[in-house]
Amino acid sequence: MSTRRTAMQLVALAAVSALSIVATGISSADAADKELKIGFVGVTSGPAAAWGTSNVRSMEVRAEWLNEAGGVRIGDTTYNIKIVTFDDQKDPKRAIAGMEKMAQEGIHYVVGPNVDDGAAAVRPVAEKAGIIYFPYAFPKELYVKPASNAVLGMIASYQSGPAIYKYLKENKGVKTIAFIAANESDPLSQRDSGVAAAKALGLQIVAEKDTYQNDTRDFTPVLTPIVKLKPDLLVLSGVAPGNAPLLIRAARELGFQGLISTETAHDAKVLEEGAGDLANGFISVGGASTPEIRSPIMEEFIERYTKKFGEYNDESNTKVYALEYILETLKANPKAVDSVEEFKKTVETFSAPNPFMKGDNKLKYVGSTSFGQKRQVAVPMVVNEYHNGEFKTLFIGEVD
């Protein structure tokens, strides 16, 4: 009896072993050879959570999609993409800890941080550990020499602002302009660059010092003095997505009749819920956001994002690009997988088809005019106007 049981156990064990060997063989034939970790260090909690969350979700959706298609072929190796994330809570100290974590994990390419002080704080760590990072922060010293490891992941306010004001001056007759900003480094620096651009265009600035606490919930008292000045254009410098509808609503309810604009990206659903029809005419900067310029791949990305997270975030129209730039640059020079110096060399000549836009638009690095070197991703500078729950393209520009 015991011999029979032992024999049966042996047969079962052999069967299981054989099956597992076959299964392993099949999976290794299908799956990617190696794993390529791409990091994210940015804010995914607190009032500015929307900025980093749209980054992380864009990266996760795209990575999952690429992995599902068999991985990313870089040189002779096929990689599964793994996204490693770290919430810096918009705190520069935590951003440093996040970048150190990335270095410990051997990650060479990181998306983020989302704000100026975080991006400035991680610079020494990134440069020492050999990490290329893609901040959504505008201080020029991050991108001009001797700095060389940061690549701006979007259009800077000092690039989009002048274009917007010029358009509004020429097409909407804007002559007077007022600025309001949150009392934080990013919005204040964006306000200062906006003021400089407006002055250069010969616009009359009627308010430039008005600020508010970022956690303000009711903007009526803040906006009352500005609205009384009746500017043609009210600029919400560096406004967070959560605050934009509240500011717009308060301004309109106080009787403000002029135009309202910002240089940051926003979400149509948030504007619709927070300000309704009062947000009509609000001008902001987006990525490849409008149906007119979206490619089928961008449409599928939006579909997948919505399916995975229940709701799309329009900020991801810009945030989708960073991972794509990293992977396409690595494809162009496989040695860059382990060497950021190779990556920097490739940046100078890199060009690849832009999968997210119709036509023959290219992914390429720009920034020569603003930074003296190519340290910025080329994303379309789409200036949108909000109308009844969706964005309409006002004009599309480019950054050199």
Place this chain on the structure above:
Amino acid sequence: MVQPTSPQLVSFMAQVIANGLYLGAQYALIALGLTLIFALMNVLNFAHGQMYVLGGFITYYVYGQLGFPFALALLASGATLAATGALIEKFLFRPVIRRSIREESTMLLAAAVAFFLDAMVLLLFGEKQRGVPKIVNGVFLSDTLIMPYDRMLIGAVAIIMIVVFMLFMQYSKPGRAMRALAQDRVAAQLMGVRVDRYSMIGFALGAMLAGVVGGLLVAITGVNSGIGGPISVKAFMMVMIGGAGVVGGAIAGGFILGMLESVGLSVLHAYGDITYLVIFAALMVFLSIRPNGLMGKPWG
């Protein structure tokens, strides 16, 4: 420099006062729940702002997404937060208070609850700012004043709720029991007040107030998962101004802060964002003179 004329000055002052009163009414309502919990249990509820956020999201879904009446949504926010508050008191604060005489224990627990609720709200409701359709359209316009009707309505509702709350505390049996508890816990117990029961009711009431005000203000300011912390900080400021654990103090603190904000933002705006700098500096001086705030303890 062009000096403002008298009508301009009157218009300016009327607007500043109206903004201050409106802000003050909502601030006072926010501070009430916090001061009630402190009065009854000597607990600094750091999770007050997160409870406000939870209430806001419940109203957002019930009214904004499911289309039920706004009043029903407020009721849902209040009931959910009351239940949440009762459970938190019964299963978290009560055992900790029983086992530890150190006040830091409840402070740490409150901070933990705040972090937990923050994470839970972010996970459940996402990172986006949410808003609901206006409950009343239109703006009141006169030569001296501009005020949207919905703000006037919310301000009035907030004042009515404050009055109802005060009447409840003054004349109802649970209100009297809670006041007794706040004045002297041991004496109240000796007089037959069921301490555990009324502590739970008080905590539930405090949480309910946070939830209701969160729901009420979602119609004006919307809600997002990250505003809990800043709301708590503001509520603590009001309580400190008025005196911790004193209902009248919280109301006074709310109106004072609302008025200071309104005046500061209107008068000091040309100098940048120094309103809160001035408020905090004034608060430091004030607390060094009156450490217990305007009305201090005991409550009643």
